[in-house]
Amino acid sequence: MTRPESTGHDYDVVIAGASLAGSAAATLLARRGVRVALLERRSDPEAYKVLCTHSITANAYPVLDELGLVPAIEKAGAVRNDARWYTRWGWIEPRPAPGGPELPYAYNIRRSTLDPLIRSRAAETPGVDLLLGHKVTGLVQEAGRTVGVRASTPQGEREIRARLVVGADGKDSAVAKAAGVPTRQYENARFAYLAHFRNLPLRDGIIHTWFLEPDMAYAFPNDDGVTVLTVVPDKKRLPAFREDLEGSFSAFVRALPEAPPIDSAERITKIIGMVDHPLHTRRPTASGIALIGDAALTGDPLWGVGCGWALESAQWLTEAVASAATGQGDLDRALARYGRVHRRRLLGHQYLAADFATSRPFNPMERLMFSAAARDASLARHMHRFSQRLIGPLRFLNPVAVAKASAVNIKHREPAAPPAG
Incomplete structure (x- = not known):
């Protein structure tokens, strides 16, 4: 000692x-x-x-590096946590800028x-x-x-x-x-159930998150070919969900846009839940x-x-x-x-997070930023930095980003120019 x-x-x-x-x-x-x-x-x-x-967000990569754990984590099969997010305006799919550096990342493990x-x-x-x-x-x-x-x-x-x-x-x-x-405790008006699957392919092999307003879901590919699949519905649905947990879980996943093929995958854990998880x-x-x-x-x-x-x-x-x-x-x-x-x-x-945990739909500012990020590559990268907690709310909603999002959405609404002649 x-x-x-x-x-x-x-x-x-x-x-x-x-x-x-x-x-x-x-x-x-x-x-x-x-x-x-x-x-x-x-x-x-x-x-x-x-x-x-x-999943470990990219803000913590420097800590993993200082600990000297990055080589060991990668050897253990950790998956880089690239992601795409479904919204009512389509998919937000962050990609590196042409000729630019790769997007910051950490790992799913x-x-x-x-x-x-x-x-x-x-x-x-x-x-x-x-x-x-x-x-x-x-x-x-x-x-x-x-x-x-x-x-x-x-x-x-x-x-x-x-x-x-x-x-x-x-x-x-x-x-x-x-x-x-x-x-200080904040009520969470959603509940969550998750399970681990093998042979559950995801497009590009990356994280999928579904913003269904107010329900949520996500699928995280992990080490050893295992995917963590989680559904996060509004608590109003909990009584019916509990009546048939396995059936409700599968039905929820099947209804997702570009749904993972849950019926052909192998579930290797029980479906476990976080019914009450306040912040x-x-x-x-x-x-x-x-x-x-x-x-x-x-x-x-x-x-x-x-x-x-x-x-x-x-x-x-x-x-x-x-x-x-x-x-x-x-x-x-x-x-x-x-x-x-x-x-x-x-x-x-x-x-x-506490405000969003009330299980509300997107507020006006979120609608502005999410819709624009689904339409513009630079704003998708901006959202990626926020989702990886590399920037805070003030930088995410800075005047330049908000103005860019407004311009993107205005341009999207403009009618197409008539054909020449």
Whole structure:
């Protein structure tokens, strides 16, 4: 076990949760000289998250690169997450500009492949102690400040002290609850069911998303020839949907424009559901505490952004607190810096997602941008950057883009010129 040099702390940082956010943070912090205890409540090092879109947006590619995981992910069969989106105006199909660079991308990869991979990378990093079977049961506090955690372990109760406690333990974060961090919750008026299929071809072998207003669906090709197929209807349809789950799921897919051939495909998992999945937003810091990944912000699954934001928030935290976590700076100021970055980068996206989660049809601005993107290649590329969370809402809806979309739609409505003569 790694021994600390400082007095009064077993580690510099203790992280609850060894999934994407926690394992990434542990690896990045330890590389900067931070001594990390990485706690995972499950005892199986191969454990993984089941309910997930299994997609990493391009905003997180730099984190994968810094972790050194890109070659391993590609070797494992990850699929680049190029996409096309169906709308009532037709398909939006982003393509690189002629002679221009390829579109930014990351990967679709099942969590059964990704989670053990990133967890083992953390465990192999000098300075990280991966402690499996350690479930956080409470916090250690002194003078109103969190200075560690209490955990149940296979050997009994244990207290682990650290300068910083990081909650990377998901939307139902035990760290956040024990610290009394308030949660803002937004109702999600859609439900979702998903299943994994083999031999389910998709045009160009890329992601398909259907905006059916208000219903949604998406198909994500993944590693090992597996496609994750998800339907996301309005909750008004839930009672009827549940009466015949398999029949309702198949009928929904068959009715999609350019529907994947579900009847000739092999379903290799059960149909599993997210019947009630509200969006959660928490303040990402408290005294001696930081929250990352879903513990800080849980988005709407239909956008497939959770994995990317988990990795990004781990990187933001590392950049803000690594020095202070070793006693070389003011930890409270470092945490405040992390909190500002997290809010600036994510709250605008979350506001739009929470509004769309009311299961409404497109609003006027969305109609403008989506219809124009279906008609114009440069606006399709602009939408691609937004969907990959490389730009925020303000840049997506900047005056130049809105003016371009308006001009595209006006031109589309103009009658054709009469033939010469």
